[in-house]
Amino acid sequence: xxxxxxxxxxxxxxxxxxxxxxxxxxxxxxxxxxxxxxxxxxxxxxxxxxxxxxxxxxxxxxxxxxxxxxxxxxxxxxxxxxxxxxxxxxxxxxxxxxxxxxxxxxxxxxxxxxxxxxxxxxxxxxxxxxxxxxxxxxxxxxxxxxxxxxxxxxxxxxxxxxxxxxxxxxxxxxxxxxxxxxxxxxxxxxxxxxxxxxxxxxxxxxxxxxxxxxxxxxxxxxxxxxxxxxxxxxxxxxxxxxxxxxxxxxxxxxxxxxxxxxxxxxxxxxxxxxxxxxxxxxxxxxxxxxxxxxxxxxxxxxxxxxxxxxxxxxxxxxxxxxxxxxxxxxxxxxxxxxxxxxxxxxxxxxxxxxxxxxxxxxxxxxxxxxxxxxxxxxxxxxxxxxxxxxxxxxxxxxxxxxxxxxx
Amino acid sequence: xxxxxxxxxxxxxxxxxxxxxxxxxxxxxxxxxxxxxxxxxxxxxxxxxxxxxxxxxxxxxxxxxxxxxxxxxxxxxxxxxxxxxxxxxxxxxxxxxxxxxxxxxxxxxxxxxxxxxxxxxxxxxxxxxxxxxxxxxxxxxxxxxxxxxxxxxxxxxxxxxxxxxxxxxxxxxxxxxxxxxxxxxxxxxxxxxxxxxxxxxxxxxxxxxxxxxxxxxxxxxxxxxxxxxxxxxxxxxxxxxxxxxxxxxxxxxxxxxxxxxxxxxxxxxxxxxxxxxxxxxxxxxxxxxxxxxxxxxxxxxxxxxxxxxxxxxxxxxxxxxxxxxxxxxxxxxxxxxxxxxxxxxxxxxxxxxxxxxxxxxxxxxxxxxxxxxxxxxxxxxxxxxxxxxxxxxxxxxxxxxxxxxxx
Numbered sequence: 060x061x062x063x064x065x066x067x068x069x070x071x072x073x074x075x076x077x078x079x080x081x082x083x084x085x086x087x088x089x090x091x092x093x094x095x096x097x098x099x100x101x102x103x104x105x106x107x108x109x110x111x112x113x114x115x116x117x118x119x120x121x122x123x124x125x126x127x128x129x130x131x132x133x134x135x136x137x138x139x140x141x142x143x144x145x146x147x148x149x150x151x152x153x154x155x156x157x158x159x160x161x162x163x164x165x166x167x168x169x170x171x172x173x174x175x176x177x178x179x180x181x182x183x184x185x186x187x188x189x190x191x192x193x194x195x196x197x198x199x200x201x202x203x204x205x206x207x208x209x210x211x212x213x214x215x216x217x218x219x220x221x222x223x224x225x226x227x228x229x230x231x232x233x234x235x236x237x238x239x240x241x242x243x244x245x246x247x248x249x250x251x252x253x254x255x256x257x258x259x260x261x262x263x264x265x266x267x268x269x270x271x272x273x274x275x276x277x278x279x280x281x282x283x284x285x286x287x288x289x290x291x292x293x294x295x296x297x298x299x300x301x302x303x304x305x306x307x308x309x310x311x312x313x314x315x316x317x318x319x320x321x322x323x324x325x326x327x328x329x330x331x332x333x334x335x336x337x338x339x340x341x342x343x344x345x346x347x348x349x350x351x352x353x354x355x356x357x358x359x360x361x362x363x364x365x366x367x368x369x370x371x372x373x374x375x376x377x378x379x380x381x382x383x384x385x386x387x388x389x390x391x392x393x394x395x396x397x398x399x400x401x402x403x404x405x406x407x408x409x410x411x412x413x414x415x416x417x418x419x420x421x422x423x424x425x426x427x428x429x430x431x432x433x434x435x436x437x438x439x440x441x442x443x444x445x446x447x448x449x450x451x452x453x454x455x456x457x458x459x460x461x462x463x464x465x466x
Numbered sequence: 467x468x469x470x471x472x473x474x475x476x477x478x479x480x481x482x483x484x485x486x487x488x489x490x491x492x493x494x495x496x497x498x499x500x501x502x503x504x505x506x507x508x509x510x511x512x513x514x515x516x517x518x519x520x521x522x523x524x525x526x527x528x529x530x531x532x533x534x535x536x537x538x539x540x541x542x543x544x545x546x547x548x549x550x551x552x553x554x555x556x557x558x559x560x561x562x563x564x565x566x567x568x569x570x571x572x573x574x575x576x577x578x579x580x581x582x583x584x585x586x587x588x589x590x591x592x593x594x595x596x597x598x599x600x601x602x603x604x605x606x607x608x609x610x611x612x613x614x615x616x617x618x619x620x621x622x623x624x625x626x627x628x629x630x631x632x633x634x635x636x637x638x639x640x641x642x643x644x645x646x647x648x649x650x651x652x653x654x655x656x657x658x659x660x661x662x663x664x665x666x667x668x669x670x671x672x673x674x675x676x677x678x679x680x681x682x683x684x685x686x687x688x689x690x691x692x693x694x695x696x697x698x699x700x701x702x703x704x705x706x707x708x709x710x711x712x713x714x715x716x717x718x719x720x721x722x723x724x725x726x727x728x729x730x731x732x733x734x735x736x737x738x739x740x741x742x743x744x745x746x747x748x749x750x751x752x753x754x755x756x757x758x759x760x761x762x763x764x765x766x767x768x769x770x771x772x773x774x775x776x777x778x779x780x781x782x783x784x785x786x787x788x789x790x791x792x793x794x795x796x797x798x799x800x801x802x803x804x805x806x807x808x809x810x811x812x813x814x815x816x817x818x819x820x821x822x823x824x825x826x827x828x829x830x831x832x833x834x835x836x837x838x839x840x841x842x843x844x845x846x847x848x849x850x851x852x853x854x855x856x857x858x859x860x861x862x863x864x865x866x867x868x869x870x871x872x873x
Contacts, residue, residue, distance in 0.1 A: 143733045144686075186735045249691030266690065270736060279551075279845040282725035282748045283673065284656030284817030287715050289841060294726055295712050301705035308694050318689035319701055320736050324729050326550045328593045329677060329746040330818075331727050331844040339736040341689045410691030411737075434696060437738040438686040 060167060060460070062452040067159045068445055074100055074139070074155060075147035084439025085147045089140035089182035090118070090221035097139040098227060101154060101179060108161050110177065114229025117194040117207060118181040118222045121231075124161055126174040127466040131237040131422075133171070133459050135160060136178030137245060138414065142186040146441020152429070153244040154179055156452040160459055171463035173239045180414045181227070188218045190270065190378045195414035197233045199421055204233060240389055240462045241418040244427040244455045246443050248411050250434025258450035259397045260407035260428030264384040265416045266314070267350045269376060271340040273300065273361060276371040279326065279334025294324055294333040296368040303360030304340055307353050315344040315353055316410065345408055347381050383416045386423035389462075393425045396458035402450035411436075427454050467574060467867070469859040474566045475852055481507055481546070481562060482554035491846025492554045496547035496589035497525070497628035504546040505634060508561060508586060515568050517584065521636025524601040524614060525588040525629045528638075531568055533581040534873035538644040538829075540578075540866050542567060543585030544652060545821065549593040553848020559836070560651040561586055563859040567866050578870035580646045587821045588634070595625045597677065597785045602821035604640045606828055611640060647796055647869045648825040651834040651862045653850055655818050657841025665857035667814035667835030668801045671792050672823045673721070674757045677785040678747040680707065680768060683778040686733065686741025701731055701740040703775040710767030711747055714760050722751040722760055723817065752815055754788050790823045793830035796869075800832045803865035809857035818843075834861050 077096045078087030087093040102120060105112050110122030123132060137153025157177045164175065185191025188210040196202035208219035222228040247253075252260050277293030301319050308317040321339040340357060344350045354376060365372045390406070397404040407428055409415075418424045429451035432442040484503045485494030494500040509527060512519050517529030530539060544560025564584045571582065592598025595617040603609035615626035629635040654660075659667050684700030708726050715724040728746040747764060751757045761783060772779045797813070804811040814835055816822075825831045836858035839849040 142735055142738055145733075149688075184735075185737065186733075189736070191737065247691060248688040249693065250696055268690070278842070280841070281655040281818055281843040282727055283675070283723065283750050283819065284654060284838075284843070285723065285841060286656065286721075286817075287723055289657060292712075292725075294708060294729065298705040298708035301701060302709065305699075305702050314693075316690065316692065316694055318699075318737070318739055320689055320731075320738050320740060321734050322701065322729070322731050323734070324727075326593075326844075327728050327730075328549055328591075328844075329596070329727050329748050330592065330598065330725070331549055332725055333727060334845060341736050343690050410693075411688055412690065431691075434687070434692055435685070436688040436691070437733075437735075438741060 060456065062159045062163050062449065062456055064445060064449045067155065067448065067452060070155050070158065074151055078141065080144055080439055082439045085141045085145050086143050087139065087141040088143065088187040089184065090218065090225055094140050095225035101139060104158055105177060108158065108165060113231050114227055115231035115233040116204065116229060117197050117233040118227035118229060119194050119198065119233065120179040122177045124164065124175045126171050126463065128172045130173045131239050132174035132176040133463040134176045134178050134238045134241045135455060135459060136180060136414065137243050138180045138183035140182055140184050142184050142437050144439055145437050146439060148246045148441050148443050149436055150183055152246060152448065156244045156455050159452050160456045163456055170466035171460065172466050173463040175459060175463050183414055187212045192412055192414050192417055195417035198235060199417035200235060201417055201420065235421045238422045241415060241422060241424045242455060242458055243413055243415040244451050245413055246431045246436060247428040248431050248436035251407060252428060252430035253432060253434065255405065257403045257405055258429065258447040259402040259404035259454050261390060261394045261397055261404055262385060262409050262426035262428055263390055263406050264382060265409040265412060266343045266345045267347045267382040268380045268412050269342045269350050269354055270378040271357065271374060271376045273338050273340065274373045275336045275365060277334050280332045282330040282332055285332060290332055291369045292332050293336040293370055296364045296370045297322065297336040297338055299364035300361055303364060304357065307356045307360065311349060311353055313349065315349055317342045317353065343410060345382055380412060380416055383419050385419060385425050389423045389425040392461055393427060393454065393458050396461060397454045399457045400450055400453035402454055427451050467863065469566045469570050469856065469863055471852060471856045473569065474562065474855065474859060477562050477565065481558055487551055487846055489846045492548040492552050493550050494546065494548040495550065495594040496591065497625065497632055501547050502632035508546060511565055512584060515572060520638050521634055522638035522640040523611065523636060524604050524640040525634040525636060526601050526605065526640065527586040529584045531571065531582045533578050533870065535579045537580045538646050539581035539583040540870040541583045541585050541645045541648045542862060542866060543587060543821065544650050545587045545590035547589055547591050549591050549844050551846055552844050553846060555653045555848050555850050556843055557590055559653060559855065563651045563862050566859050567863045570863055577873035578867065579873050580870040582866060582870050590821055594619045598819055599821050599824055602824035605642060606824035607642060608824060608827065642828045645829045648822060648829060648831045649862060649865055650820055650822040651858050652820055653838045653843060654835040655838050655843035658814060659835065659837035660839060660841065662812065664810045664812055665836065665854040666804045666809040666811035666861050668797060668804055668811055669792060669816050669833035669835055670797055670813050672790040672816040672819060673750045673752045674754045674789040675750045675787045675819050676757050676761055676783060678764065678781060678783045680745050680747065681780045682743045682772060684741055687739045689737040689739055692739060697739055698776045699739050700743040700777055703771045703777045704729065704743040704745055706771035707768055710771060711764065714763045714767065718756060718760055720756065722756055724749045724760065750817060752789055787819060787823055790826050792826060792832050796830045796832040799868055800834060800861065800865050803868060804861045806864045807857055807860035809861055834858050
């Protein structure tokens, strides 16, 4: 039993056109018009495949294929939102492989005991509304619905208002729902599978993640007549923090990664000493204890940099997800499926957060990775070869059938 | 003979309301609706004072009070555009003190041999269109009119189109025009006058200025699964450049000032390694040779920072104004006027660029500085006490009458 490689390729191509950038990437920020068009396209395909489609209070979309018994579903899913100038595989590929699995079950007229459900989660990226994975977070009871509704994008627009505007404010409660298993296929977004010539990663768990926000208050002044001796430059302090955050990763070593991805300067003109800088700090490690250590060092790095420049600051550690190990039986199931699919595979940990991280708090969860060319992701150059995608999709198919049980 | 302190205070108050920020500063970017309202207010006051108002091809406004002889005018001027969240004194004060001088001449029914002209220059700040002082630069023949017309703001809007839109695209040629003297009153924007308890600075010249633009091309990638060893982070390289540019000022010392005021990250989201950073470098020194030395060091700082992170870059030194000494006789005239006005004063150099810098290439030019509280400028806290303003305005009045000659 295998998926239809051509059909899968074509659906990647078609959905990839919605929000496509001139250089072949994707800009489809959560709850924008492009996201609505992506969702509409998916809902149409789900209905064509005979699924019963429902939408919950967070705009999560569920398409259910009935089982022969009254049992909780095997759920497959991912997201269709992207980062700005991101790629066409991140998120989208998991949703489309899930759709392909269902289409294959239909082609084979294969009935399963458990229903099989395809899920599309809202605002996984966190590029527009923060935190990331906000909708699976609400479903898992980790984020309050009210807080999620009140999340605002950089222009101050509320998530709730955008959900309503694009017509995806559903009525189903966004609460933990029982499932036999949650399976998410995703691109690795790192270099390991490609470096080792493998097609599939059997994901054992997701690293711990901490997000912090730093605001530095300098003294805005004229860049010309202000002598160096009286300056309190917010950007000079920020630069020291950036160097210090890189040093934390180098000194602690191992699998720790640290990134400053967002930085905004005020007033941001050539001839004014920056009066304010806000920046983000993203740190990840498989060990929660290592992340604690990194956060402690961050506090010192920031304090020292700001004291040296004589500037005030606020440092807020506003989001933390602990290391998430996946269900051991489910990891074994996925590994069996990878073997059955004839894929060259290995066990791997995810360095990126996924909705699977929150779903693991509700029920047995697993993931299937496929390689990212040059390890690149969150960029227009994101690419995964169709051979690898086929192996991944087939792994997903075999695992889903195994879990749902042939009737 | 003295200016009317109350009337001057009131006009500062009135013009300061146009584009006023909630915290009492000013946002009146060049050629915006606020700038148009500021210009309209000034033109109305100039007409009330009996001046003949003309506008040139760059939107520079001239209001002329006739002299008794057919001689070139004594020109006073400055600008009414501001930086974002700037102050209500930078630029505006020079224009209003010039207006007050003319009103005083009218009150006194004092006729002068030379005409006396009030000038308002377009886009002095360079906050919206670059380079700064673009319109006096065109007048002095240092910037081509076509290049100035094609300058674009960050949204891609052309200067020419905005001039036309706000109704200030005049017909007078923007070319060097003869003048007896150009006098500009301005806030010091630095701490020296206040530190020494002085009311007036007699400006001897303006420091040399160099503006550069750096674009760093890193490799945009996901902040999670991308191990530190394969990263090429444009912001990490930028942070090294920021530290290095600060170090250039510390190592060369003296009066050299270096500032990175503008920095933009792409894609600028929490969980993506920055793929591109653009930033500005502003360096100033009274000695052209020192600035050459600083620019050479900048080249090394950028090369080393970018090599270390393995990122590509383009460094463009796109604007340079040499040290501008003012006319010695005119500096003596201003000093005499300061003495006559009963001001505590000293000779000083300007660390900021002003339209006077380009005007000095056309004819005899001088400036009058008044103190900036705490040396602060280009910020909402910008403040100059009315006692100091009165001393400065009276200095301007006495110098203007001296140069224009009582009829």
